[in-house]
Amino acid sequence: MSKSTAWKFGIFVVAWLCWTSLSFGAQGAITDPVEVTALLAIKRSLIDPNKILGNWNRGDPCTSSWIGVVCLEDGYLHVQQLLLLKMGLSGSLSPELGKLLYLEIMDFMWNSISGSIPMEIGNITNLxxxxxxGNKLTGTLPEELGYLPNLERIHIHQNNISGPIPVSFVNLNKTKYFYMNNNSISGQIPPELSRLSSLVHFLLDNNNLSGYLPPQFSELPSLVILQLDNNDFGGTTIPASYSRMSKLRKLSLRNCNLQGKIPALSLIPNLGYLDLSLNLLNGTIDGQRLSEAITSIFTGTIPVSFSNLPRLQILSIANNSLNGSIPSTIWQDRALNGNGRLTVELQNNKLSNITGDTNLPPYDTVWLQGNPLCSNTNLVSFCGSESDAENKNQGPTNNTSDCQLQCPPPYEPSPRSPKAVH
Structure with missing residues (x-):
């Protein structure tokens, strides 16, 4: 073979090897067929009136940019994120979701999906x-969800989920955020959940919980928000151990049929939002260490200690059975109002008098409509007009300017794969 021929043959071999490599590489860069089949089953179970998932029947899910599909490459391409939030979808969740074994984020928020949560989701150990x-899901919480070892967030709030909290949830050691409020979840809160050392937010307000508040929750080392309003704990008490929740910033137990003495909650160093309203509690709160916003309830008279709250911005004790006099030192003591403004809501009680100076500081607001003292026409700045009364008598403000006390940290998908498709 001449040198010229050998050189040409060598070029041909190199070219063929390159083409073969690229060809086999292209063939390898496809989505796992099991996951493709699962995605098609998921689509069939959904109703998509806006045809947003219209490209889910063309090409490969990962290489053809299927809407809402984010992939990673591991030999095959695998579905890592399924982002179908706010797409106007209805229908149901397919059990085939459980075959997306590489899935880390499953997001169906704010659609109109009904039916139950498939137990097969418990197979997705990477989730x-x-x-x-924000859907219309019904049925109970599958026990299998408690065996997801990497789960960090469970957001099922604003659905129609019923039944108890599975005891298997005690295994969710990495879960930080439980958002299960606004459902019909019933039964006792499992005390065993106190073993979840990563738990930061625990929201189960507006459900059908019963039983008692687990004293063991004081052992949760990272808990920042405990929000259980509008459940029925059957006349039980707030555990005294809750005063040891060192990280707690928001405790909301409004309308929970709680009775007995209020524990020493002022020992919680960072507590900034407290709502114990619409219960049958008694006692006082030493407020020197409470910060930013307090909503609570008392029978009897208003404690003078409220004038010692240096960071108070909102004091709401409306719609209760307070009687006697109101000490004006609550709003006159300027050390109280270090943040510049104060709102005091005491409407719809049985208060008969204001002791001390009745000149209201210019940046403060005090609402006293619906109390006997408002028969005194000299207290217009406190009792307002009839139209003001109609607006304010609807109930106390439940608000705080510090969203950290109410809102979860923002969730923003961060695709790590160059195959990411939104």
Whole structure:
């Protein structure tokens, strides 16, 4: 073979090897067929009136940019994120979701999906975020969800989920955020959940919970928000151990049929939002260490200690059975109002008098409509006009300017794969 021929043959071999490599590489860069079949089953179970998932029947899910599909490459391409939030979808969740074994984020938030949560989701051991809130889901919480070892968030709030909290949830050691409020979840809160050392937010307000508040929750080392309003704990008490929740910033137990003495909650160093209203509690709160916003309830008279709250911005004790006099030192003591403004809501009680100076500081607001003292026409600045009364008598303000006390940290998908498709 001449040198010229050998050189040409060598070029041909190199070219063929390059083409073969690219060809086999292209063939390898396809989505796992099991996952493709699962995605098609998921689509069939959904109703998509806006045809947003119209490209789910063309090409490969990962290489053809299927809407809402984010992939990673591991030999095959695998579905890592399924982002179908706010797409106007209805229908149901397919059990085939459980075949997306590489899935880390499942996001169906704010659609109109009905039916139950498939127990097969418990097969997705890589799952970190389960985001199903704002749908019409029914049925019970599958026990299998408690065996997701990497789950960090479970957002199922604002659905119609019923039944108890599975005891298997005690295994969710990495879960930080439980958002299960606004459902019909019933039964006792499992005390065993106190073993979840990563738990930061625990929201189960507006459900049908019963039983008692687990004293063991004081052992949760990272808990920042405990929100259980509008459940029925059957006349039980607030555990005294809750005063040891060192990280707690928001405790909301409004309308929970709680009775007995209020524990020493002022020992919680960072507590900034407290709502114990519409219960049958008694006692006082030493408020020197409470910060930013307090909503609570008392029978009897208003404690003078409220004038010692240096960071108070909102004091709401409306719609209760307070009687006697109101000490004006609550709003006159300027050390109280270090943040510049104060709102005091005491409407719809049985208060008969204001002791001390009745000149209201210019940046403060005090509402006293619906109390006997408002028969005194000299207290217009406190009792307002009839139209003001109609607006304010609807109930106390439940608000705080510090969203950290109410809102979860923002969730923003961060695709780590160059195959990411939104």
């Amino acid at each position: 970190k975020l389960l985001l199903l809130n």
